[in-house]
Amino acid sequence: VGDAFVVCDAGGGTVDFISYKVNNLKPLEIEECAVGDGGLCGSVCLDIAFEKYIKTLVGESQYNRLKDRDKKKMLLNFEYGVKRAFTVESTEDYSVDLRGVEDNEAEKIIDETISLD
Structure with missing residues (x-):
């Protein structure tokens, strides 16, 4: 609880990032803790x-x-x-x-x- 993590979706044409914070483990509860971002920068x-x-x-x-x-x-x-x-x-x-x-x-x-x- 309290930890944050980043999800990166690196596709062929775009890369997107979003950050989440863990609020609760049981039941699992997460919330976005930073505005997601992305761009045209894939392979x-x-x-x-x-x-x-x-x-x-x-x-x-x-x-x-x-x-x-x-x-x-x-x-x-x-x-x-x-x-x-x-x-x-x-x-x-x-x-x-x-x-x-x-x-x-x-x-x-x-x-x-x-x-x-």
Whole structure:
């Protein structure tokens, strides 16, 4: 009784926080002890930033010429491969297939694959 705790709902597109205080254990009684807050800051923001990064590297014109299915594969490769495997301790390079993108060694795009380090 008297303890407070925070509930965090971190979804793919939003993160929401709310704080509660325990008033009674039997029966359980809790009350909100701070105004909840949240925002658009989920992991989907990483996907959006990655797509913007690729557009910047290859140019808007080349990016827009890519087939929709190839863009989708690229984003899924990033989301389910790179993003989910990455940790702060990671030392390996990650790669994402960029089917239809011209090679650019300066940007580490070789054989339709970009190396992310």
